[in-house]
Amino acid sequence: QVQLVESGGGVVQPGRSLRLSCTASGFTFSSYGMHWVRQAPGKGLEWVAVIWYDGSNKYYIDSVKGRFTISRDNSKNMLYLQMNSLRAEDTAVYYCARDPDLGVTTYDYWGQGTLVTVSS
Amino acid sequence: QSVLTQPPSVSAAPGQKVTISCSGSSSNIGNNYVSWYQQLPGTAPKLLIYDNNKRPSGIPDRFSGSKSGTSATLGITGLQTGDEADYYCGTWDSSLSAGVFGGGTKLSVL
Numbered sequence: 293q294v295q296l297v298e299s300g301g302g303v304v305q306p307g308r309s310l311r312l313s314c315t316a317s318g319f320t321f322s323s324y325g326m327h328w329v330r331q332a333p334g335k336g337l338e339w340v341a342v343i344w345y346d347g348s349n350k351y352y353i354d355s356v357k358g359r360f361t362i363s364r365d366n367s368k369n370m371l372y373l374q375m376n377s378l379r380a381e382d383t384a385v386y387y388c389a390r391d392p393d394l395g396v397t398t399y400d401y402w403g404q405g406t407l408v409t410v411s412s
Numbered sequence: 413q414s415v416l417t418q419p420p421s422v423s424a425a426p427g428q429k430v431t432i433s434c435s436g437s438s439s440n441i442g443n444n445y446v447s448w449y450q451q452l453p454g455t456a457p458k459l460l461i462y463d464n465n466k467r468p469s470g471i472p473d474r475f476s477g478s479k480s481g482t483s484a485t486l487g488i489t490g491l492q493t494g495d496e497a498d499y500y501c502g503t504w505d506s507s508l509s510a511g512v513f514g515g516g517t518k519l520s521v522l
Contacts (some may be wrong), residue, residue, distance in 0.1 A: 339511030
């Protein structure tokens with residue numbers, strides 16, 4: 293069965309860096325686009341970034357451009373989110389989600405999420 | 413402020429029907445497929461509807477989706493207390509080159 297497991301969250305000071313990982317299993321990882329979606333405490337869902345199945349294209353929400361980098365290692369079935377220059381407003385649960393068809397942007401499977409807290 | 417607009421809350425009695433609207437523009441809903449997600453308290457979102465009106469395997473036909481122009485609607489019939497959750501619409505915005513969600517709608521089954 294499809295499984296997505298995020299890791300790497302924690303408490304970090306403003307301005308520091310953190311790398312999130314998403315371990316995929318149960319499907320051919322290299323055939324799917326992957327997204328990061330976040331949810332601040334008590335707030336709604338916010339799309340963060342997407343990476344094409346082969347890593348050829350990447351898109352980001354404006355608020356993280358230049359600070360966050362999405363990447364993947366298809367040989368290891370891993371998705372990553374490198375987060376630099378973290379801000380308090382980046383505090384959220386971060387979910388990785390699979391996209392079966394990048395042409396329509398659907399998140400058909402989600403991980404359980406990993407909490408990132410940016411605080412001094 | 414979300415790109416897609418949803419009502420903050422809706423409510424209805426058990427067994428009744430409810431609809432949740434999602435309003436956007438030509439750069440998102442107007443020219444892209446819409447999906448809907450259910451988020452039960454303390455859990456990750458779950459796909460309910462994709463491609464405007466299709467249900468993934470395992471989603472009961474009490475849940476339906478439709479789209480007209482720059483708006484989409486999620487319908488839920490035969491409401492159950494277990495349907496109490498937050499519901500989100502989502503799509504791609506071609507002008508922003510970004511995924512977008514509605515602000516979410518909290519469903520109460522009274």
